[in-house]
Amino acid sequence: MDYRTVLTTCTYCGCGCNFFLEVLDGKAIGTIPCKTSPVNEGKLCIKGWNVHEFIHNEKRLKRPLLRKNGRLEEVSWDEALDYTAARLKEIKEKSGPDSIGFLTSAKVTNEENYILQKFARAGVNTNNVDHCARL
Numbered sequence: 001m002d003y004r005t006v007l008t009t010c011t012y013c014g015c016g017c018n019f020f021l022e023v024l025d026g027k028a029i030g031t032i033p034c035k036t037s038p039v040n041e042g043k044l045c046i047k048g049w050n051v052h053e054f055i056h057n058e059k060r061l062k063r064p065l066l067r068k069n070g071r072l073e074e075v076s077w078d079e080a081l082d083y084t085a086a087r088l089k090e091i092k093e094k095s096g097p098d099s100i101g102f103l104t105s106a107k108v109t110n111e112e113n114y115i116l117q118k119f120a121r122a123g124v125n126t127n128n129v130d131h132c133a134r135l
């Protein structure tokens with residue numbers, strides 16, 4: 001039996017609370033708030049307390065889905081990315097860059113949010129970028 005705790009940051013919102021994930025035999029089984037974190041000082045909201053539950057949830061999306069003939073089908077990352085790149089290019093050429101908008105998320109890192117807005121502004125030439133924290 002291998003038990004350990006891993007210090008990490010909550011992925012549910014932008015507050016950045018710290019906690020220890022309890023890991024038993026490679027599986028996350030619990031959450032312990034970090035008392036020394038200056039952000040949350042040993043406290044967590046209900047989402048943070050239960051954050052370990054989604055990691056191994058069987059309903060979690062792990063592969064891209066593409067709608068084909070009205071039904072969502074699992075596809076490879078290559079197919080999903082090729083399709084998305086082609087559609088973005090087609091829409092941009094037909095309707096202009098400001099016909100495209102990007103919505104990013106508090107559930108990813110600052111670096112990932114930075115990359116998406118950079119792609120929107122420098123790659124697609126639009127400032128249509130927003131974030132779920134404003135919704």
Ligand code: SF4
Nearest residue numbers: 010012013017045048
């Ligand atoms: S524990 Fe709650 S407040 Fe803290 S980062 Fe997670 S979701 Fe946000």
